Amino acid sequence: xxxxxxxxxxxxxxxxxxDPYDDYDKEEDNINLIEGRNPVLEALKSGRxxxxxxxxxxxxxxxxxxxxxxxxxKNILIKEVDKVKLENLSVxxxxxxxxxxxxxxxxxxxxEILQIAKDKNEEPFIIILDEITDNHNLGSIMRxxxxxxxxxxxxxxxxxxxxxxxxxxxxxxxxxxxxVSKVTNINQTIxxxxxxxxxxxxxxxxxDTYYQKDMTGPIALVIGSEGEGIGRLIKENCDFLxxxxxxxxxxxxxxxxx
Numbered sequence: 001x002x003x004x005x006x007x008x009x010x011x012x013x014x015x016x017x018x019d020p021y022d023d024y025d026k027e028e029d030n031i032n033l034i035e036g037r038n039p040v041l042e043a044l045k046s047g048r049x050x051x052x053x054x055x056x057x058x059x060x061x062x063x064x065x066x067x068x069x070x071x072x073x074k075n076i077l078i079k080e081v082d083k084v085k086l087e088n089l090s091v092x093x094x095x096x097x098x099x100x101x102x103x104x105x106x107x108x109x110x111x112e113i114l115q116i117a118k119d120k121n122e123e124p125f126i127i128i129l130d131e132i133t134d135n136h137n138l139g140s141i142m143r144x145x146x147x148x149x150x151x152x153x154x155x156x157x158x159x160x161x162x163x164x165x166x167x168x169x170x171x172x173x174x175x176x177x178x179x180v181s182k183v184t185n186i187n188q189t190i191x192x193x194x195x196x197x198x199x200x201x202x203x204x205x206x207x208d209t210y211y212q213k214d215m216t217g218p219i220a221l222v223i224g225s226e227g228e229g230i231g232r233l234i235k236e237n238c239d240f241l242x243x244x245x246x247x248x249x250x251x252x253x254x255x256x257x258x
Contacts, residue, residue: 141153
């Protein structure tokens with residue numbers, strides 16, 4: 001999806017104290033919010049297109065000061081607001097004194113993700129998520145995927161969480177670096193990846209212990225939802241299944257932790 005274009009001249013960066021009764025257009029500013037100090041800082045560093053940044057009055061220490069400095073360098077409008085205004089705007093309710101209003105997140109084509117691996121001269125490593133509907137799970141998965149060297153994540157267009165402010169906050173900034181592709185049909189996507197030379201590995205309790213299997217080379221790892229796991233047809237389409245051995249009393253871990 002293309003970014004929303006604005007042909008206005010960029011305003012000079014400045015701190016603006018808002019009238020406490022000035023009810024700015026929350027719907028417009030909520031197009032895509034980035035909340036929290038680290039997520040906003042990572043968004044600025046990554047070159048993300050940011051329209052404005054809301055900073056809580058009196059919050060100018062540590063990373064907030066760094067955020068303001070970078071925003072001024074990039075000529076991004078900074079609005080100083082009181083805590084109540086920030087709470088009303090917040091979706092995560094954990095804004096840490098700063099919220100950025102940004103352009104919509106870009107979704108990548110599957111071939112773009114494969115090209116990223118090729119450009120790095122690495123075997124493709126892709127995560128396929130089957131009906132993950134929890135914002136925190138997706139954010140946690142993105143954070144771990146970035147640390148593990150994953151080239152991209154695939155989610156279905158239906159029955160799946162999208163890239164939201166809560167996902168961005170939970171990912172601790174990883175959302176700025178982890179490409180996500182939204183596809184119509186997971187099984188068709190799996191078939192396409194097989195033709196590209198990838199092995200499809202499903203995470204399922206009926207599988208073999210993961211460290212007993214050869215998981216080197218081009219891999220797409222399929223992870224299912226909390227309650228249902230991987231769908232039957234998708235499971236049958238996997239090349240093999242793996243599991244994490246459980247020594248405790250509970251039968252499974254949630255998708256993000258796994």
